[in-house]
Protein backbone atom coordinates (compact mmCIF):
# COMPACT_ATOMS: atom_id res chain seq x y z
CA UNK A 1 0.00 0.00 0.00
CA UNK A 2 2.95 2.32 0.60
CA UNK A 3 3.59 3.34 -2.98
CA UNK A 4 6.76 5.15 -3.82
CA UNK A 5 7.02 7.88 -4.94
CA UNK A 6 3.83 8.94 -3.22
CA UNK A 7 1.80 10.88 -5.76
CA UNK A 8 -0.61 13.61 -4.62
CA UNK A 9 -3.61 14.30 -6.83
CA UNK A 10 -6.11 17.12 -6.67
CA UNK A 11 -9.81 16.46 -7.16
CA UNK A 12 -10.12 17.10 -10.92
CA UNK A 13 -7.56 14.34 -11.57
CA UNK A 14 -9.17 11.96 -9.06
CA UNK A 15 -12.62 12.54 -10.59
CA UNK A 16 -11.26 11.91 -14.08
CA UNK A 17 -9.68 8.61 -13.02
CA UNK A 18 -12.90 7.69 -11.21
CA UNK A 19 -15.01 8.38 -14.31
CA UNK A 20 -12.75 6.39 -16.61
CA UNK A 21 -12.69 3.46 -14.19
CA UNK A 22 -16.47 3.54 -13.68
CA UNK A 23 -16.93 3.35 -17.44
CA UNK A 24 -14.52 0.43 -17.81
CA UNK A 25 -15.56 -1.65 -14.79
CA UNK A 26 -18.77 -3.44 -13.81
CA UNK A 27 -21.24 -1.41 -11.69
CA UNK A 28 -20.23 -0.85 -8.05
CA UNK A 29 -16.79 -2.39 -8.60
CA UNK A 30 -14.87 0.66 -7.37
CA UNK A 31 -16.88 1.00 -4.21
CA UNK A 32 -16.43 -2.71 -3.56
CA UNK A 33 -12.69 -2.27 -3.92
CA UNK A 34 -12.71 0.73 -1.58
CA UNK A 35 -14.71 -1.11 1.06
CA UNK A 36 -12.61 -4.26 0.64
CA UNK A 37 -9.40 -2.29 1.12
CA UNK A 38 -10.82 -0.63 4.23
CA UNK A 39 -11.94 -3.98 5.66
CA UNK A 40 -8.46 -5.44 5.15
CA UNK A 41 -6.89 -2.35 6.70
CA UNK A 42 -9.12 -2.68 9.78
CA UNK A 43 -8.59 -6.44 10.09
CA UNK A 44 -4.86 -5.85 10.28
CA UNK A 45 -4.87 -2.97 12.75
CA UNK A 46 -7.97 -3.39 14.87
CA UNK A 47 -8.75 -7.13 15.00
CA UNK A 48 -11.80 -7.97 17.08
CA UNK A 49 -12.76 -4.33 17.67
CA UNK A 50 -16.33 -3.05 17.78
CA UNK A 51 -16.85 -0.66 14.87
CA UNK A 52 -19.10 2.38 14.86
CA UNK A 53 -19.63 3.66 11.31
CA UNK A 54 -20.82 7.22 10.73
CA UNK A 55 -22.23 7.34 7.19
CA UNK A 56 -23.23 10.29 5.04
CA UNK A 57 -25.66 10.78 2.14
CA UNK A 58 -23.23 10.33 -0.78
CA UNK A 59 -20.77 7.76 -2.00
CA UNK A 60 -18.49 8.23 1.00
CA UNK A 61 -21.44 7.00 3.07
CA UNK A 62 -21.80 4.20 0.51
CA UNK A 63 -18.22 3.15 1.24
CA UNK A 64 -19.21 3.03 4.90
CA UNK A 65 -22.31 0.86 4.27
CA UNK A 66 -20.37 -1.60 2.16
CA UNK A 67 -17.58 -1.71 4.72
CA UNK A 68 -20.12 -2.33 7.51
CA UNK A 69 -21.44 -5.37 5.66
CA UNK A 70 -17.92 -6.77 5.19
CA UNK A 71 -16.94 -6.19 8.82
CA UNK A 72 -20.18 -7.79 10.02
CA UNK A 73 -19.43 -10.80 7.84
CA UNK A 74 -15.93 -10.97 9.33
CA UNK A 75 -17.38 -11.15 12.84
CA UNK A 76 -16.93 -7.58 14.11
CA UNK A 77 -19.70 -6.04 16.21
CA UNK A 78 -20.86 -3.26 13.92
CA UNK A 79 -23.27 -0.34 14.24
CA UNK A 80 -24.17 2.02 11.41
CA UNK A 81 -25.30 5.60 12.03
CA UNK A 82 -26.65 7.14 8.86
CA UNK A 83 -27.25 10.82 8.18
CA UNK A 84 -30.64 11.53 6.64
CA UNK A 85 -30.34 11.25 2.86
CA UNK A 86 -32.66 12.27 0.04
CA UNK A 87 -31.82 10.45 -3.17
CA UNK A 88 -28.52 8.61 -2.79
CA UNK A 89 -26.16 8.20 -5.75
CA UNK A 90 -26.49 4.71 -7.35
CA UNK A 91 -23.41 3.09 -5.74
CA UNK A 92 -24.41 4.30 -2.30
CA UNK A 93 -28.04 3.26 -2.83
CA UNK A 94 -26.92 -0.26 -3.77
CA UNK A 95 -24.67 -0.47 -0.70
CA UNK A 96 -27.55 0.73 1.52
CA UNK A 97 -29.82 -1.99 0.13
CA UNK A 98 -27.18 -4.67 0.76
CA UNK A 99 -26.75 -3.75 4.44
CA UNK A 100 -27.62 -6.71 6.70
CA UNK A 101 -30.73 -6.11 8.78
CA UNK A 102 -30.19 -4.73 12.26
CA UNK A 103 -26.94 -2.85 11.69
CA UNK A 104 -28.53 0.56 11.13
CA UNK A 105 -29.24 2.34 14.39
CA UNK A 106 -32.17 4.60 15.07
CA UNK A 107 -31.40 7.93 16.72
CA UNK A 108 -28.00 9.53 17.01
CA UNK A 109 -24.70 8.25 18.40
CA UNK A 110 -23.98 11.36 20.42
CA UNK A 111 -26.64 10.47 22.98
CA UNK A 112 -24.47 7.45 24.00
CA UNK A 113 -21.07 6.81 25.45
CA UNK A 114 -19.08 3.93 24.02
CA UNK A 115 -18.85 1.05 26.52
CA UNK A 116 -15.29 0.00 25.62
CA UNK A 117 -13.61 2.89 23.78
CA UNK A 118 -10.15 1.32 23.66
CA UNK A 119 -11.60 -1.72 21.84
CA UNK A 120 -13.78 0.38 19.52
CA UNK A 121 -12.98 1.93 16.18
CA UNK A 122 -15.03 4.85 14.86
CA UNK A 123 -15.15 5.05 11.06
CA UNK A 124 -15.84 8.43 9.48
CA UNK A 125 -17.73 7.81 6.24
CA UNK A 126 -19.76 11.01 6.44
CA UNK A 127 -18.35 13.02 3.55
CA UNK A 128 -15.49 12.52 1.11
CA UNK A 129 -14.32 14.61 -1.79
CA UNK A 130 -17.87 15.62 -2.71
CA UNK A 131 -18.56 17.94 0.23
CA UNK A 132 -19.22 21.27 -1.39
CA UNK A 133 -20.92 23.16 1.42
CA UNK A 134 -20.22 23.70 5.13
CA UNK A 135 -20.28 20.51 7.18
CA UNK A 136 -23.96 20.23 8.17
CA UNK A 137 -25.51 19.20 11.45
CA UNK A 138 -25.75 16.62 12.85
CA UNK A 139 -22.41 15.69 11.20
CA UNK A 140 -20.54 18.30 13.24
CA UNK A 141 -22.06 16.99 16.45
CA UNK A 142 -21.20 13.41 15.50
CA UNK A 143 -17.61 14.46 14.76
CA UNK A 144 -17.34 16.08 18.20
CA UNK A 145 -18.80 12.96 19.81
CA UNK A 146 -16.21 10.77 18.04
CA UNK A 147 -13.42 12.97 19.36
CA UNK A 148 -14.77 12.79 22.94
CA UNK A 149 -14.88 9.01 23.08
CA UNK A 150 -11.14 8.46 22.99
CA UNK A 151 -11.46 5.65 20.45
CA UNK A 152 -9.35 5.46 17.31
CA UNK A 153 -10.95 7.32 14.44
CA UNK A 154 -10.39 6.11 10.88
CA UNK A 155 -11.49 8.45 8.09
CA UNK A 156 -12.43 6.96 4.73
CA UNK A 157 -10.91 8.93 1.86
CA UNK A 158 -10.68 12.15 3.90
CA UNK A 159 -11.69 13.39 7.34
CA UNK A 160 -15.15 14.80 6.70
CA UNK A 161 -15.00 18.55 6.28
CA UNK A 162 -11.35 18.69 5.18
CA UNK A 163 -10.72 20.00 1.68
CA UNK A 164 -8.39 17.45 0.08
CA UNK A 165 -7.08 20.02 -2.40
CA UNK A 166 -6.13 22.81 -0.01
CA UNK A 167 -6.03 21.42 3.53
CA UNK A 168 -8.69 23.92 4.68
CA UNK A 169 -10.98 22.49 7.35
CA UNK A 170 -14.64 23.40 7.74
CA UNK A 171 -15.77 24.25 11.27
CA UNK A 172 -16.46 21.00 13.10
CA UNK A 173 -14.45 18.84 10.67
CA UNK A 174 -13.58 15.32 11.82
CA UNK A 175 -10.21 14.83 13.51
CA UNK A 176 -8.97 11.37 12.53
CA UNK A 177 -6.03 9.35 13.80
CA UNK A 178 -5.76 7.54 10.48
CA UNK A 179 -7.01 8.26 6.99
CA UNK A 180 -7.31 5.56 4.35
CA UNK A 181 -7.56 7.52 1.15
CA UNK A 182 -8.70 6.07 -2.17
CA UNK A 183 -7.16 5.98 -5.65
CA UNK A 184 -4.26 8.31 -4.74
CA UNK A 185 -2.98 10.42 -1.87
CA UNK A 186 -4.20 14.02 -1.81
CA UNK A 187 -2.41 17.28 -1.02
CA UNK A 188 -4.93 18.59 1.49
CA UNK A 189 -4.23 15.63 3.78
CA UNK A 190 -0.65 16.87 4.22
CA UNK A 191 -0.72 20.65 4.42
CA UNK A 192 -2.30 23.23 6.70
CA UNK A 193 -5.19 21.78 8.77
CA UNK A 194 -4.70 18.43 7.04
CA UNK A 195 -1.71 17.92 9.34
CA UNK A 196 -4.05 18.02 12.35
CA UNK A 197 -7.10 16.31 10.88
CA UNK A 198 -5.82 13.41 8.78
CA UNK A 199 -3.47 11.59 11.19
CA UNK A 200 -1.36 8.96 9.45
CA UNK A 201 -2.35 8.65 5.82
CA UNK A 202 -2.44 5.35 3.92
CA UNK A 203 -3.43 4.89 0.30
CA UNK A 204 -5.62 2.21 -1.27
CA UNK A 205 -5.13 2.61 -5.00
CA UNK A 206 -8.20 0.49 -5.91
CA UNK A 207 -6.04 -1.24 -8.54
CA UNK A 208 -5.83 2.00 -10.49
CA UNK A 209 -2.11 2.65 -10.06
CA UNK A 210 -1.39 2.91 -13.77
CA UNK A 211 -4.34 5.29 -14.27
CA UNK A 212 -2.95 7.44 -11.46
CA UNK A 213 0.40 7.47 -13.24
CA UNK A 214 -1.24 8.65 -16.46
CA UNK A 215 -3.11 11.50 -14.77
CA UNK A 216 -0.43 12.64 -12.34
CA UNK A 217 0.86 15.49 -14.51
CA UNK A 218 0.59 19.21 -13.83
CA UNK A 219 -1.25 21.13 -12.67
CA UNK A 220 -3.17 18.63 -10.52
CA UNK A 221 -0.45 16.09 -9.72
CA UNK A 222 2.41 16.54 -7.24
CA UNK A 223 4.54 14.48 -4.87
CA UNK A 224 4.84 13.93 -1.13
CA UNK A 225 8.43 14.37 0.07
CA UNK A 226 9.56 11.67 2.48
CA UNK A 227 12.93 10.31 3.54
CA UNK A 228 13.16 7.95 0.57
CA UNK A 229 12.86 10.97 -1.73
CA UNK A 230 16.04 12.51 -0.34
CA UNK A 231 18.83 10.00 -1.04
CA UNK A 232 21.38 12.79 -1.58
CA UNK A 233 21.25 13.60 2.14
CA UNK A 234 22.66 10.21 3.02
CA UNK A 235 25.27 9.73 0.33
CA UNK A 236 28.58 8.78 1.95
CA UNK A 237 31.46 11.22 1.59
CA UNK A 238 34.41 10.18 -0.49
CA UNK A 239 37.56 9.84 1.61
CA UNK A 240 39.48 11.58 -1.13
CA UNK A 241 37.84 14.94 -0.48
CA UNK A 242 38.78 18.30 1.07
CA UNK A 243 36.94 21.36 2.26
CA UNK A 244 36.85 22.73 -1.25
CA UNK A 245 34.81 19.69 -2.27
CA UNK A 246 31.85 20.92 -0.21
CA UNK A 247 31.56 24.48 -1.38
CA UNK A 248 32.06 27.95 0.02
CA UNK A 249 28.81 29.43 1.22
CA UNK A 250 28.41 33.15 1.81
CA UNK A 251 25.60 34.50 3.97
CA UNK A 252 24.40 38.11 3.76
CA UNK A 253 22.40 38.66 6.91
CA UNK A 254 22.17 40.05 10.43
CA UNK A 255 21.63 43.79 10.75
CA UNK A 256 22.45 45.24 14.19
CA UNK A 257 20.06 43.61 16.66
CA UNK A 258 19.57 40.65 14.29
CA UNK A 259 23.06 39.14 14.43
CA UNK A 260 21.44 36.01 15.85
CA UNK A 261 19.59 35.40 12.58
CA UNK A 262 22.91 35.41 10.71
CA UNK A 263 24.52 33.08 13.22
CA UNK A 264 21.58 30.67 13.19
CA UNK A 265 21.79 30.42 9.40
CA UNK A 266 25.58 30.13 9.40
CA UNK A 267 25.73 27.51 12.14
CA UNK A 268 23.02 25.52 10.36
CA UNK A 269 25.13 25.63 7.20
CA UNK A 270 28.13 24.40 9.19
CA UNK A 271 26.18 21.47 10.63
CA UNK A 272 24.71 20.99 7.16
CA UNK A 273 28.12 20.11 5.78
CA UNK A 274 29.21 23.19 3.79
CA UNK A 275 33.00 23.26 3.33
CA UNK A 276 33.58 26.92 4.25
CA UNK A 277 31.18 29.54 5.52
CA UNK A 278 31.55 33.31 5.26
CA UNK A 279 29.11 35.64 6.94
CA UNK A 280 28.64 39.18 5.68
CA UNK A 281 26.94 41.04 8.51
CA UNK A 282 24.70 43.94 7.56
CA UNK A 283 26.76 46.53 9.39
CA UNK A 284 29.80 48.70 8.74
CA UNK A 285 33.29 47.44 9.61
CA UNK A 286 34.72 47.13 12.26
CA UNK A 287 32.21 44.52 13.38
CA UNK A 288 30.71 44.59 16.86
CA UNK A 289 31.12 40.78 16.90
CA UNK A 290 34.30 39.84 15.03
CA UNK A 291 33.90 36.11 15.67
CA UNK A 292 31.22 33.63 16.74
CA UNK A 293 32.72 32.39 20.04
CA UNK A 294 30.64 29.21 19.92
CA UNK A 295 31.62 28.51 16.31
CA UNK A 296 34.93 30.19 15.47
CA UNK A 297 34.89 28.14 12.25
CA UNK A 298 32.62 30.83 10.81
CA UNK A 299 34.33 33.74 9.07
CA UNK A 300 32.63 37.00 9.89
CA UNK A 301 32.95 40.06 7.62
CA UNK A 302 30.90 43.12 6.82
CA UNK A 303 28.43 42.73 3.95
CA UNK A 304 30.11 45.24 1.65
CA UNK A 305 33.54 43.64 2.15
CA UNK A 306 32.16 40.18 1.49
CA UNK A 307 30.54 41.28 -1.77
CA UNK A 308 33.75 43.07 -2.81
CA UNK A 309 35.85 39.95 -2.38
CA UNK A 310 33.38 37.17 -3.20
CA UNK A 311 35.14 36.14 -6.40
CA UNK A 312 38.61 35.91 -4.77
CA UNK A 313 37.09 34.02 -1.85
CA UNK A 314 35.65 31.46 -4.24
CA UNK A 315 32.07 31.83 -3.07
CA UNK A 316 30.04 29.07 -4.69
CA UNK A 317 26.61 29.74 -3.16
CA UNK A 318 24.72 32.43 -1.26
CA UNK A 319 22.09 32.84 1.41
CA UNK A 320 20.67 36.34 1.77
CA UNK A 321 18.03 37.98 3.87
CA UNK A 322 17.92 36.53 7.40
CA UNK A 323 17.63 39.62 9.60
CA UNK A 324 19.26 41.62 6.78
CA UNK A 325 17.00 44.66 7.24
CA UNK A 326 15.39 46.61 4.43
CA UNK A 327 17.20 49.94 4.60
CA UNK A 328 19.22 51.45 1.76
CA UNK A 329 22.27 49.40 2.69
CA UNK A 330 20.28 46.15 2.50
CA UNK A 331 18.79 47.25 -0.82
CA UNK A 332 22.23 47.97 -2.24
CA UNK A 333 23.73 44.68 -1.05
CA UNK A 334 20.86 42.61 -2.40
CA UNK A 335 21.02 44.53 -5.68
CA UNK A 336 24.75 43.84 -5.94
CA UNK A 337 24.27 40.17 -5.10
CA UNK A 338 21.61 39.65 -7.77
CA UNK A 339 23.62 41.52 -10.39
CA UNK A 340 27.12 40.26 -9.54
CA UNK A 341 26.81 36.67 -8.33
CA UNK A 342 27.72 34.38 -11.22
CA UNK A 343 25.05 32.04 -12.55
CA UNK A 344 27.10 29.15 -11.20
CA UNK A 345 26.46 30.34 -7.61
CA UNK A 346 22.93 29.40 -6.54
CA UNK A 347 21.01 31.70 -4.17
CA UNK A 348 18.73 31.20 -1.19
CA UNK A 349 16.63 34.31 -0.58
CA UNK A 350 14.81 34.53 2.74
CA UNK A 351 13.00 36.97 5.02
CA UNK A 352 14.04 40.62 4.36
CA UNK A 353 15.38 39.71 0.92
CA UNK A 354 11.82 38.65 0.07
CA UNK A 355 10.37 41.87 1.47
CA UNK A 356 12.74 43.81 -0.78
CA UNK A 357 11.91 41.66 -3.80
CA UNK A 358 8.21 42.30 -3.15
CA UNK A 359 8.65 46.07 -2.91
CA UNK A 360 11.39 46.86 -5.44
CA UNK A 361 10.41 45.83 -8.97
CA UNK A 362 13.98 46.36 -10.24
CA UNK A 363 15.28 43.67 -7.90
CA UNK A 364 12.47 41.33 -8.90
CA UNK A 365 13.29 41.83 -12.59
CA UNK A 366 16.99 41.21 -12.01
CA UNK A 367 16.20 37.98 -10.19
CA UNK A 368 13.78 36.75 -12.86
CA UNK A 369 16.39 37.51 -15.54
CA UNK A 370 19.21 35.60 -13.79
CA UNK A 371 20.09 32.30 -15.35
CA UNK A 372 21.41 30.68 -12.15
CA UNK A 373 19.10 28.85 -9.75
CA UNK A 374 17.48 30.47 -6.71
CA UNK A 375 15.33 29.20 -3.85
CA UNK A 376 12.89 31.64 -2.21
CA UNK A 377 11.64 30.69 1.24
CA UNK A 378 8.60 32.83 2.16
CA UNK A 379 6.34 32.13 5.07
CA UNK A 380 2.67 32.76 4.22
CA UNK A 381 2.75 36.45 5.23
CA UNK A 382 5.85 37.11 3.13
CA UNK A 383 4.27 35.24 0.22
CA UNK A 384 1.11 37.31 0.61
CA UNK A 385 3.07 40.57 0.44
CA UNK A 386 4.94 39.41 -2.64
CA UNK A 387 1.70 38.45 -4.38
CA UNK A 388 -0.33 41.47 -3.21
CA UNK A 389 -2.77 39.14 -1.44
CA UNK A 390 -3.86 38.59 2.15
CA UNK A 391 -2.28 35.82 4.21
CA UNK A 392 -5.69 34.11 4.26
CA UNK A 393 -5.77 34.14 0.44
CA UNK A 394 -2.36 32.46 0.33
CA UNK A 395 -3.36 29.87 2.90
CA UNK A 396 -6.64 29.19 1.10
CA UNK A 397 -4.65 27.64 -1.74
CA UNK A 398 -1.02 27.18 -0.78
CA UNK A 399 -0.14 25.17 -3.88
CA UNK A 400 -1.42 27.84 -6.26
CA UNK A 401 0.31 30.61 -4.27
CA UNK A 402 3.64 28.75 -4.48
CA UNK A 403 3.11 28.09 -8.21
CA UNK A 404 2.37 31.76 -8.85
CA UNK A 405 5.49 32.94 -7.00
CA UNK A 406 7.69 30.37 -8.70
CA UNK A 407 6.45 31.44 -12.12
CA UNK A 408 6.78 35.13 -11.34
CA UNK A 409 10.37 34.93 -10.10
CA UNK A 410 11.42 31.94 -12.23
CA UNK A 411 12.76 30.37 -9.05
CA UNK A 412 12.21 27.50 -6.68
CA UNK A 413 9.80 28.44 -3.91
CA UNK A 414 9.41 26.94 -0.46
CA UNK A 415 6.11 28.18 0.96
CA UNK A 416 6.68 27.45 4.65
CA UNK A 417 4.30 26.42 7.43
CA UNK A 418 2.67 23.13 8.38
CA UNK A 419 3.14 21.00 5.26
CA UNK A 420 5.58 23.25 3.37
CA UNK A 421 5.01 23.44 -0.38
CA UNK A 422 8.06 23.18 -2.63
CA UNK A 423 7.49 24.41 -6.18
CA UNK A 424 9.77 24.65 -9.20
CA UNK A 425 9.91 27.46 -11.75
CA UNK A 426 7.80 25.41 -14.17
CA UNK A 427 5.11 24.69 -11.61
CA UNK A 428 6.07 21.19 -10.43
CA UNK A 429 4.99 21.00 -6.78
CA UNK A 430 5.52 18.76 -3.81
CA UNK A 431 4.56 18.81 -0.15
CA UNK A 432 6.90 18.06 2.71
CA UNK A 433 5.78 15.28 5.00
CA UNK A 434 8.02 16.02 8.01
CA UNK A 435 7.99 18.63 10.76
CA UNK A 436 5.80 19.59 13.66
CA UNK A 437 4.52 22.56 15.61
CA UNK A 438 7.75 22.69 17.65
CA UNK A 439 9.12 24.56 14.63
CA UNK A 440 6.69 27.40 15.28
CA UNK A 441 9.33 29.40 17.12
CA UNK A 442 11.62 32.28 16.21
CA UNK A 443 14.71 31.50 14.19
CA UNK A 444 13.70 28.19 12.64
CA UNK A 445 13.37 29.88 9.24
CA UNK A 446 16.96 31.15 9.49
CA UNK A 447 18.07 27.61 10.21
CA UNK A 448 16.21 26.35 7.14
CA UNK A 449 17.86 28.99 4.95
CA UNK A 450 21.32 27.97 6.19
CA UNK A 451 20.59 24.28 5.65
CA UNK A 452 19.39 24.93 2.10
CA UNK A 453 22.50 27.00 1.38
CA UNK A 454 24.73 24.20 2.65
CA UNK A 455 23.05 21.63 0.42
CA UNK A 456 23.39 23.91 -2.61
CA UNK A 457 27.06 24.52 -1.75
CA UNK A 458 27.56 20.75 -1.67
CA UNK A 459 26.35 20.50 -5.23
CA UNK A 460 22.72 19.40 -4.95
CA UNK A 461 20.63 20.97 -7.68
CA UNK A 462 18.10 23.54 -6.53
CA UNK A 463 15.07 21.26 -6.66
CA UNK A 464 16.82 18.44 -4.86
CA UNK A 465 18.22 20.85 -2.26
CA UNK A 466 14.83 22.47 -1.67
CA UNK A 467 13.00 19.19 -1.17
CA UNK A 468 15.75 17.52 0.85
CA UNK A 469 16.49 20.59 2.99
CA UNK A 470 12.87 21.14 3.90
CA UNK A 471 12.42 17.46 4.68
CA UNK A 472 15.59 17.33 6.80
CA UNK A 473 14.65 20.45 8.76
CA UNK A 474 11.27 18.95 9.64
CA UNK A 475 12.66 15.47 10.27
CA UNK A 476 15.22 16.87 12.70
CA UNK A 477 12.40 18.53 14.63
CA UNK A 478 10.47 15.24 14.58
CA UNK A 479 13.51 13.44 15.96
CA UNK A 480 13.87 16.02 18.73
CA UNK A 481 10.21 15.65 19.67
CA UNK A 482 10.52 11.87 19.68
CA UNK A 483 13.31 12.29 22.24
CA UNK A 484 11.22 14.64 24.39
CA UNK A 485 12.89 17.88 23.27
CA UNK A 486 9.72 19.65 22.22
CA UNK A 487 7.42 20.42 20.65
CA UNK A 488 6.99 22.86 23.54
CA UNK A 489 10.17 24.83 24.00
CA UNK A 490 12.10 23.35 21.09
CA UNK A 491 14.68 25.96 20.09
CA UNK A 492 15.91 26.84 16.62
CA UNK A 493 19.52 26.18 17.69
CA UNK A 494 18.74 22.52 18.39
CA UNK A 495 17.59 21.71 14.86
CA UNK A 496 20.88 21.74 12.94
CA UNK A 497 22.79 19.38 15.29
CA UNK A 498 19.82 17.01 15.23
CA UNK A 499 19.78 17.18 11.43
CA UNK A 500 23.49 16.39 11.32
CA UNK A 501 22.97 13.33 13.54
CA UNK A 502 20.05 12.15 11.47
CA UNK A 503 22.04 12.32 8.23
CA UNK A 504 25.04 10.52 9.67
CA UNK A 505 22.78 7.81 11.10
CA UNK A 506 21.31 7.28 7.63
CA UNK A 507 17.87 8.62 8.55
CA UNK A 508 15.02 7.56 10.83
Ligand SMILES: NC(=O)C1=CN([C@@H]2O[C@H](COP(=O)(O)OP(=O)(O)OC[C@H]3O[C@@H](n4cnc5c(N)ncnc54)[C@H](OP(=O)(O)O)[C@@H]3O)[C@@H](O)[C@H]2O)[C@@H](O)CC1
Pocket residue numbers: 018019022030031034056057058059060061063089126127128129130131132133134135136156157158182
Ligand atom coordinates in the same frame (compact mmCIF):
# COMPACT_ATOMS: atom_id res chain seq x y z
N1 LIG B 1 -17.66 7.58 -7.32
C1 LIG B 1 -16.73 6.62 -7.26
O1 LIG B 1 -16.35 6.06 -8.24
C2 LIG B 1 -16.12 6.28 -5.99
C3 LIG B 1 -16.29 7.10 -4.89
N2 LIG B 1 -15.81 6.77 -3.72
C4 LIG B 1 -16.19 7.50 -2.55
O2 LIG B 1 -17.11 8.50 -2.85
C5 LIG B 1 -16.71 9.73 -2.29
C6 LIG B 1 -17.25 10.85 -3.09
O3 LIG B 1 -18.61 10.65 -3.13
P1 LIG B 1 -19.63 11.78 -3.54
O4 LIG B 1 -19.17 12.47 -4.76
O5 LIG B 1 -20.95 11.14 -3.61
O6 LIG B 1 -19.49 12.79 -2.37
P2 LIG B 1 -19.51 12.64 -0.78
O7 LIG B 1 -18.17 13.06 -0.35
O8 LIG B 1 -20.05 11.37 -0.30
O9 LIG B 1 -20.49 13.80 -0.33
C7 LIG B 1 -21.39 14.34 -1.23
C8 LIG B 1 -22.79 13.99 -0.83
O10 LIG B 1 -23.11 14.77 0.27
C9 LIG B 1 -24.10 15.72 -0.13
N3 LIG B 1 -23.70 16.97 0.48
C10 LIG B 1 -22.61 17.71 0.19
N4 LIG B 1 -22.52 18.74 1.01
C11 LIG B 1 -23.56 18.64 1.84
C12 LIG B 1 -24.03 19.42 2.92
N5 LIG B 1 -23.35 20.49 3.35
N6 LIG B 1 -25.14 19.04 3.54
C13 LIG B 1 -25.82 17.93 3.17
N7 LIG B 1 -25.42 17.16 2.13
C14 LIG B 1 -24.33 17.52 1.51
C15 LIG B 1 -24.10 15.77 -1.59
O11 LIG B 1 -25.33 16.17 -2.04
P3 LIG B 1 -25.44 17.33 -3.13
O12 LIG B 1 -24.40 18.38 -2.78
O13 LIG B 1 -25.14 16.67 -4.41
O14 LIG B 1 -26.81 17.83 -2.97
C16 LIG B 1 -23.77 14.31 -1.90
O15 LIG B 1 -24.90 13.52 -1.73
C17 LIG B 1 -15.23 9.65 -2.26
O16 LIG B 1 -14.69 10.56 -1.32
C18 LIG B 1 -15.03 8.20 -1.90
O17 LIG B 1 -15.15 8.02 -0.49
C19 LIG B 1 -15.15 5.48 -3.54
O18 LIG B 1 -16.18 4.56 -3.27
C20 LIG B 1 -14.42 5.05 -4.77
C21 LIG B 1 -15.32 5.03 -5.92
Ligand SMILES: Nc1ncnc2c1ncn2[C@@H]1O[C@H](COP(=O)(O)OP(=O)(O)O)[C@@H](O)[C@H]1O
Pocket residue numbers: 351379415416417418419420434435436437438439440441442443444445446447448473474
Ligand atom coordinates in the same frame (compact mmCIF):
# COMPACT_ATOMS: atom_id res chain seq x y z
N1 LIG C 1 3.31 24.09 12.71
C1 LIG C 1 4.37 23.83 11.94
N2 LIG C 1 4.56 22.61 11.40
C2 LIG C 1 5.63 22.35 10.63
N3 LIG C 1 6.58 23.28 10.34
C3 LIG C 1 6.44 24.51 10.85
C4 LIG C 1 5.33 24.85 11.66
N4 LIG C 1 5.47 26.15 12.02
C5 LIG C 1 6.60 26.60 11.46
N5 LIG C 1 7.19 25.61 10.76
C6 LIG C 1 8.45 25.72 9.99
O1 LIG C 1 9.37 26.51 10.73
C7 LIG C 1 10.01 27.47 9.90
C8 LIG C 1 9.59 28.88 10.33
O2 LIG C 1 10.14 29.80 9.48
P1 LIG C 1 9.87 31.37 9.65
O3 LIG C 1 8.42 31.62 9.78
O4 LIG C 1 10.60 32.07 8.58
O5 LIG C 1 10.55 31.65 11.08
P2 LIG C 1 11.64 32.72 11.52
O6 LIG C 1 11.42 33.93 10.67
O7 LIG C 1 11.34 32.98 12.96
O8 LIG C 1 12.96 32.10 11.34
C9 LIG C 1 9.59 27.10 8.49
O9 LIG C 1 10.49 26.18 7.94
C10 LIG C 1 8.22 26.47 8.69
O10 LIG C 1 7.84 25.59 7.64
Ligand SMILES: [K+]
Pocket residue numbers: 060124125126127128155156157158159160
Ligand atom coordinates in the same frame (compact mmCIF):
# COMPACT_ATOMS: atom_id res chain seq x y z
K1 LIG D 1 -14.86 10.68 5.38
